[in-house]
Amino acid sequence: MPDIIQLLPDFVANQIAAGEVIQRPASAVKELLENAVDSGATEIKLIIKDAGKTLIQVIDNGSGMSETDARMCFERHATSKIKEAKDLFSIKTLGFRGEALASIAAIAQVELKSKKKGELTGTTITIEGSQIKEQQICNCPEGTTFIIKNLFFNVPARRNFLKSNAVETNHIIDEFLRVALTYPDISFSMYNNNADVYILTASSLRQRIISVFGNNYNQRIVPIEQQTDIVSISGFVGKPEFSKKTRGEQYLFVNNRFFKHPYLNHAIENAYEELMPSKSYAPYFIYFQINPQTIDVNIHPTKTEIKFQDEKIIYSLLRSAVKHALGKHSLTPSLDFEVEQSIANIQPLKKDAPIILPTISINPNYNPFKFENKSFSKNTNLNNKTNKENWEKLYPNEPIKNENINTDIPENKIIQKTFSPNWDNDTIYSDKQAVFQFKCTYILTQIKSGLLVINQQRASERILYDRYIKMLGNSKSFSQQLLFPQTIQLLQSDAIILKETIDLLNGVGFDINEFSADTFVVNGVPTDLMNDNIQNAIENIIHNYKQDLPKEVSEKRTRIAYAMAKNSSIKQGKQLQIEEMNSLIDNLFACQTPQSTPNGKTVFTIVETEEFERKLK
Structure with a gap:
């Protein structure tokens, strides 16, 4: 029987890897923007058409690549970020696996132009489906330009799963903003179908937030700052009165990398406890600086899930920092220690003042175990106006009978109470069954089954x-x-x-x-x-x-x-x-x-x- 296990061709392996790394146009945008940041660029431009389905172009003024590096960057697991296994635990760059460009080249038509600083000429490479079609010398600006056309052109099934242009464009904007908010000192611009979407000049973090989300954010956020030996926390949190019903502008970053962490989100929400209505969410932009050896970023292809070595300590420090920021700006309720007037007027005792005991009236004949019927007068009529209204509120469907009840209860007599309900079956099983609400969430009613x-x-x-x-x-x-x-x-x-x-x-x-x-x-x-x-x-x-x-x-x-x-x-x-x-x-x-x-x-x-x-x- 012949052997059946064989190595997959590189282009097939790259397509499989692309299925994990590049799920939609926004995934390719994320990888290209992160590469541009890692190159040391101070200006990055993103151009898309048809929500990135027909064109994604990223232009930067970073370090650029040599002719050899330009070719090598499309090989699987080829990277300049790490050299040995221990480097995985001290990562300071956004990319490090060397998978992204190889994955993109496997499912798109890619053109690369790059020129190193100080060089006279640059290099251009054209790749389609992992196959290099052309490589030659060219004249181009310093830095790198990636042009991706017809994403998923050879994987039609993946293309069919893409959403509408508006939804895919929104995903691209999300990735763009995550990088732009991480690096306010870099100028970013974005263009969609030849129309400018964002023009963000290098600025402070607060100004970057205002440039992205509008001038009204200047009054909606307060700074947060916490310095410890374990972690440094900084950024801005939103005022409770500007909370929303949706989780909109909520961002967490660690070592200049955006990440998602439900546990730390809970710490922030806990700090806002009782300051906002239920199921309301405040915006926040929080940045952690921590020793890279105490976190693991290599647990998911998108690198947005991160494990912390001291997770519980980070939780407590974050919650404390948010509460402190809100309290510092008088956004949390404070205790009122005003002295009551009656207490304030008490005069201090003098040493030689006589001590006078208070007088208390005592009834020596009082018996706490003796029952006195004071609740009802004799032959109380339950059909009077007040009792009738109360009965109707409690039992709207039960008519009150017009009869007098003798309320005399003989003393020292034990009353044996028995309960014998006399159900009216016609009422219980009527055409219109009774309905009840449980926990203001569920409606309960009886049916035949x-x-x-x-x-x-x-x-x-x-x-x-x-x-x-x-x-x-x-x-x-x-x-x-x-x-x-x-x-x-x-x-x-x-x-x-x-x-x-x-x-x-x-x-x-x-x-x-x-x-x-x-x-x-x-x-x-x-x-x-x-x-x-x-x-x-x-x-x-x-x-x-x-x-x-x-x-x-x-x-x-x-x-x-x-x-x-x-x-x-x-x-x-x-x-x-x-x-x-x-x-x-x-x-x-x-x-x-x-x-x-x-x-x-x-x-x-x-x-x-x-x-x-x-x-x-």
Whole structure:
């Protein structure tokens, strides 16, 4: 029998590696920007077209590469960042594996131009599907230019999984901002389809944050600073009053590298405890400087997951630093030690002053165990106005009987109380069953087979989604016009989404007009949003639209319907009236697919009667 195990060709191995490293255009942008930073560049320019699907170009003025290095950089595991295994534990550069460029070259058409400082000429290389097509001397500026065309041209299946241009552009902007916020001393610029998106000059960190997120951030953030032998913490945290319902501008960096860490996020949220409403999130930009030997960055292909050697200590120091920053700027409640007036007027005792004992009246005949009926007068009438109102509040469906109750209770007599309920079966099993709300999250009602338990938020999402889909299919929509049009300013990434979806939003009741690159005028809103903050509502809708969703709701129209439903749905924690719960149940089971939300989550479950009987044997 012949041998069946064989080595894969390099171009196949590179395509497999590309599946882990380059998942979408934003992944390629991240790798190229990090290489530009590692080259020592002071100016970096990013140009994209069609959300990076047809063109990604990164230009820097860094150290450049020689003719040999320009060719070697596309080989797998070829890098200038590390030389031996121990270097993995003292990494100070963003890249170090030598996989990114080889992976990009395997799935795209790549052109590289590079020239070292002080050299007269540079080198240009053209690669397609890991194959070098051309290499020659060229005249180009000092630094390096990478041009990536037709990403995933030879992996059509991967290309089919890409989202809309607006969503992919947003992912690119996220990667761009993570690098730009890490290095405020470097000038960055970004262009999308020949239109400038960001022009960021070298500046301080605070100015970089303001340049990216708007001038209003100058008043929204306060500095944070903590210096210890283990770690140095610096940056800015947002004031609690400017919190949002979405996790927007929250950034953590360690040794000039962006990373994600739910445990440390919890430390920050814990520091804000009781300063913000539930499920609200403040912005923060926090930077850690730590000994590279105490962290591990080589645990995920994207290098955004990091392990800390002293994780619990970092948690405590971070929480303390945030609380201190908020307290220093009077953003945390302080204890009030004002002395009461009655205490302040007490005169000090004199040495020779006589001691006078206080007089206390005592009833020697008082018996604490003797019952005295003072709660009711004899033959109290429970049908008087006050008692009747209280009865009706507690038992709205039970009529009060007009009878007098003798409340005389003989002393020293033990009353044996027995409970014999006399259920009215017609009431319990009526056509309209009783409904109950549990923990302001679930609606419970009896059905023939047992107990129906409904998640109120998910049920509301399903109902609203179907309604918005129907509205988008009709030519007419109903909009509640505002008395005074409202102008809103969005982040560049959000503005791109709104421009792409403005016609669809206007189709579900909005009346929005574009005013400038990032500013819009809202003339009308859907009736569901009349009482909402319009800016927050639109930001929430855009946030929901950008999420990675199942294929069933990945198309633009269904995305908008889902985003609107998610924003306007009845939230967990909201107390509902009986009429509201009954209406929700009726509307839910009028939907074609009431059992699941648009993104596939379960809306309700049924606890069978047999389950109760089994548990209560």
